[in-house]
Amino acid sequence: MTEDVKSIGKRKKHDIISDLEVNGTFKWLHWLDRNITPVLEKSMPPDPKFTESSQSTLSPIEIAKSIWERNQRIIRERQDLLVINNNHSREIADLEFIIKKSEEMEKVRMKISNLRTRCSDMKGEIESLKNYLTKTTEEVKSLKKSLKITTEEKDYWINRMSCIAGKQLRDNNPEITDLSDPNRPLKLADKFSELYDNQWTNAIEYLQKSKQMSEELAIQHLSTLAKECYTFCSKKACSQLQHLQRIVFMAAGDGVTSRPDDTKEPTISTTKFVAEMKTLKDTRKECAYLAEQYLIKDLLPVLLKPTGGEHQDAIMTEYISECIALCWTMVVQDPPVELYWPQSEKGSTIDRDKFNLYTKSGTRLNHVVWPALQLYNHGPLLKKGVVQAL
Incomplete structure (x- = not known):
């Protein structure tokens, strides 16, 4: 009896536990039923452990365990698929990036091709511009040359007209001086003073020491040489101007005396040649330096001869040469x-x-x-x- 009671108690306890397990299992199955999507249900492969033939022989716990294992497998497979999907997504993104880069590279190639074409066109334009610039430069040079010639001609005629007016004003008028003339009278006075301080001093010392002349005799000798230099140059200047006047004005057939006096400057009978005469005098003055050496060559031996052999003395030669050059510059001034x-x-x-x-x-x-x-x-x-x- 007692054993029967115990067995009945155990059986009731087992039944109570089984009922609790069954209730918990059904709750869990209900949760799985709510969380498993129909898609997954359709794609679930049949569980070999849970078939209709075995379902009747399995307890609810085994059924629930089998379902749980099945769900775990499905979850793992789903995670693997998600990983594969992510990898495929990254590969697709990489391919899209490569395609995009390829498109950009193609655009860059097109731009480079367009730039090369544009550079080629610009080279042609540059070459054309170079040719145009060269042509324009030549034209500018030609125009500058023409402008220079025209300006020089204009300046020439302006200066000539100014010179004619100035020459008429300055003819034989010493009060008007050309300050640009290096041989104007004040400069000649300075050179005359330098001649006395330098060459004259050296010459008088030379005559006193080498020629045993007294001071007064040496002074008179040097003064005589200076007088003769001035007289000779004055006559040469008058003769030269007469000759120029005859050459220039005789062609006009009027205005010059037939036989001018050698000691006087040639005269003009009318006033219409005043500017031309001034031109002759100025020309003679500007070219005076060309005649200096010929005058020195002609006069130097004549002035050195009376003293005997002095042509070999550099001091006396320098003094007489400077006297001739300075006197010639003096006498060609207007007036002398x-x-x-x-x-x-x-x-x-x-x-x-x-x-x-x-x-x-x-x-x-x-x-x-x-x-x-x-x-x-x-x-x-x-x-x-x-x-x-x-």
Whole structure:
């Protein structure tokens, strides 16, 4: 009896546990039923452990366990599929990126091709522009040359008309001086003073020491040479101007005296040749340096001969050559610059306005050492001379 009660209790307890397990299993199955999508249900392969033949022989727990294992397998397969899907998505993205890059590369190639075509076209344009620039440059050079020629012609005629008017004003008018002339009277006065300070001083020392001349005799000798240089150059200048006048104006058949005096400048009978005469005088003055060497060559032997052999002395040659060159430049001025030698007798009063004293003080004249320089004959004083007092 007791055993029957115990067996009945055990059986009831087993039944209670089985009922609890069955209820829990059905709840879990209900949850699975709600969370498993119909698609997955359709794609679920049949579980070999759970068939209709075996379903009747399995307990609910085994059935639930089999279903749970099946679901776990499905979940793993789903995760594997998600991984595969992600990999495929990345591969697709990479392929799309490569395709996009290929499209961009194709666009870049097209741009490069277009740029090359444009560069080729621009090279042609540049070459055309170079040719145009070269042609334009040549035209500009030609125009500049024409402009220069035209400007020079205009300046020439303006200067010529100005010169003609200026020459008429300056003809034989020493009060108007060309400041651009390096041989204008004031400059000649400076050169005349330098001749006295340098070459004349060297020459007088040479004559006193080498030729045993007294100071007064040496001074007179050098003064005589200076006078002869000036007289010779003055005559040559008059003769030259007469010759130029005859050549130029005789062709016109009028305006020149038939036989001009050798000691006077040629005269013009009318005033219509005043500008032309001034042109001749200016031309002679501008070309004066060309005649210096010929004058020195002609006159130097004549002036050195009386002293005997002095042509070999460099000091006397330099003095006489400088005298000739300076006197020639003086006489071709318009009017000629004048050397002033006083006509006073020995013992006459010294004109201190025109002469400085040499080595002695006094008021009475002994002899002239160096002449004064005048702007023209009886004109203003340019440079004082030097005299020796008694």
